[in-house]
Amino acid sequence: MKKALWAFLCAAIFLSEALADKVSDAKEQTSNNLIIKNAQNALASGNYEKAFSGYYDAAVHDNNALAQFSLGLFYRNGWGRETNPVVACQWFEKAAQKGIPTAQHLVGVCFEQGTHHPEDPIAAANWFQKAAQAGHIHSYCHLANLLMTGTGFPKDPAKALELCRPAAQQGSIPAQIWMGKFYLQGDSAIRDKQEAYRWFAAAAQKQAPEAFYYLGLILQSDLPARHAPKEIRQLFEQAAALKYVPAYFQAGKHFFHAEPDPETNQLSAEHLAKAYLWLSATIQRSEDMEEITAAKMILEQILVVMPQTWLAELDQKVAQHLQEN
Template identity: 45%
Template structure:
């Protein structure tokens, strides 16, 4: 997890000789273990002591995560931002990035894009690669910096070329939804393919969208959607179901094939249980009603069990 990585980044390569430093290291390691074990109150108190009394940047950063994630306490994004600011001033790379997000979004004060770029730049200089794409986003929008879509692409590209999956996804989004001067679905597909090859389900979903809407390749679109859906990516459930529902009917029976009918039912049932999109849910109910008119009743028990097993595997929380 992110706080574990930062812990070792800060302490793992240091030579700590003085006894107070050793004690701090041990105490923070104990607090980290309490956090990992879900002993949130003990962990919070330890981190708060070192953040407040010792002005320890790692402890300050971890307190920010407590308030951001709601680990045993109520989520408070304003407090999270204040602790991220303290940790950023102490040189924690990810804290620089998260504090920049606070400034960009106006979470704890009015949005300040110029300052956000400053802290994103600090994060990037400290090795937080994806921060280049955050700077690129602001460059693309002309917020805090003159608008320059092509410069934005180059800023994010340097992160994507390191193999960063989030940066590759962001490059795909820039080419897909960015300024019209840089939109290029084929280039978007290239970057999403890199990310998909690294296991990104979000990238698989976007490849489904591109193949369906831009390349008019229904077969490949279905393959990408179902790849994402089968591993629990919720946004891909309904597109997968819709493509199975709208698949060509059998030449002999003039009805959907048994396989397509079953798959449509499976993914529509999963959509019905988890989707929050009202239009999607209305369409889901309409399609299920038609399916249930022609699907043998004897199929329902086994198919419902498959839906239950899938949702239990990927959405049990």
């Protein structure tokens, strides 16, 4: 009887200790979840410092993968701090190792570009493969790009298209952009401008800024044959309005070179103003020095004929566009 009672007491003590551990773990998990939730709410409201502090605490002390990934985004996007691609990639790699698919994709890009380690296409390919298999399907297209360009692997354009096409057919906008680029700029054996146009058009239907830009480039290359300058201007302006920076110069340049008003034989007021807007945006946002130089030269010509009274309003519009999220 005593032995049975002793065994019962031992079992009760063991169970109570196990239950206490579970309660403690549950409390800790609840606390961690609350930290993440508060950080997410702070980020949504634009309180970057509070959000960063919460994510950092969860990333460092709790080794939380979502928090580590979020810190990578802070440094990648410059949320409340200077952008730092190296630190962003370091955080992405920590999150990737814990199975976050988007982090796996982004750390693949980091290895591809040699951001936080020397360029390593093999490591990049491994991460792209993991991300794709975890559901980040357009990672297959980044893997395909390595094959298309022969970076770290023998060139295989046919295999590249085979890898990327299913994601594009499923409606992935990044995959459709990649397919357009492959057919437009890839190996000469597979170049097909009509196929490129088809894939860019599919992405443009979903308001992808880059797609409008490439459609403009394709039509521009065919200009002598079939296409009206107005259509090209509209495509570049759509991309620029959606803040695709490479489209700023193209939009401004095409508005400056638009057909003159038949009554005055001068550039219309609308086209003059739009040329000024997009060329000013080019100077403030482009990283292409040749574009910036060309934009400044065209602006000098615009300022000769444009009324000075327009400047304040137009400059305000440029600033508003560049500040909008």
